[in-house]
Amino acid sequence: MNALLAIIARDIRLAFRAGGGALQAVSFFALTIVLFALAVGPNLELMSEIAAPVLWTAALLATLISLEQIYRADREDGSLDVLVETSSLLALTALAKATAHWISTGLLLTAATPVLALLLNIEGAALWPLILSLLIGAPGLSLIGSFAAALTAALPRAGLLIAIIVSPLYAPILIFGAGAASAGAAGDPQYSANLALLGASSLFAAIFSPLASAAALRFNLD
């Protein structure tokens, strides 16, 4: 348990050090939303209709660009060997890595959302469904993404390949996440159904991703 907490703490610390992915992801997220708000212009009605899908897409893309480094950096400096050698169960190590990634990107994006949502004309009661959907869905993004990162750990410039691998797996989370945020804002009864399906997607990722990541890492050790 101590070792898992140490891995989470180390990865979060690395994410905020020079060259870490946390600030990159949150800047990308903010930039996308600002540019989008500028492009749509002062049409407030249109804006509030598409705000949730836009915010969710921006969060997904910001997560996507931070995935590549999850395992590749560890493989390049030899610390992946150390993690494997000290791990009692590699799937748990992979779960710790995914958790650290969620805290240093997904949770950070969720925290930045209330400010950025203002630009998209989301305020007051409409904000909570959006935050809740990100809190439930973003862990799923990190879990699925870390599996793709484990699969491509040995490949240089794996960014495009990772995008191709995760896109179909991200689709349900995007659909239910943006769906829940929109439905919640509109007072639509489909809100809770979308949230439940979003939670199910994240839970499925929480089971499948650590096991699949562990298998992929073993394969990528040589």
Added chain:
Amino acid sequence: MSDAAQFNVTLTARDLAVSRGGRVIVDGVNLVVGPGEAAVLRGPNGAGKTTLLRALAGLLAPASGEITVSAEDARIYCGVLNGGKPTLTVTENLRFWAALYGASFGPARAAFGLEPVEDRPMRELSTGYQRRLGLARLVVSGRAVWIVDEPTAGLDAASTTAFECLLAEHRARGGAAILATHEPLDAPGARTLELEQ
């Protein structure tokens, strides 16, 4: 170093073959390394020293043959890469390893003379200091079987001697070691295993 921490672990490899990328790199390796013993792998570049070490460390599955270790979690592998994080300081790296191996890092830091650079990020250190930090992980781990690739590459004479002393101390406490090197290494009574291309 207390006498309480006595190791008693034997690593045995029987008729071992290891392949990489579908090609058999080494085969027919038989090796027994018991408490207090050391084996040194020698051979030209490409002879498969690193591949064999990684297999012995349990990081690569053998193509055939078997490796048995008489205790769990007894092996530690230190490759050519030092396994530390470039943006973490020396102490942060050591503390992380100590948490992973469930040990303390103070003695290791002192043994490799890392105090003068303890607050500097690893990437700012010279090659020699980076190697010393990498080797310090062997001491941090408190594990019985050291498996080290090119232990003294990049080290100055004094640090090489320091490593040899630590190795002797480790063996005196019943530890075992398997090393691959091109350089002369003072390891009394160590067996030499020649690998051919």
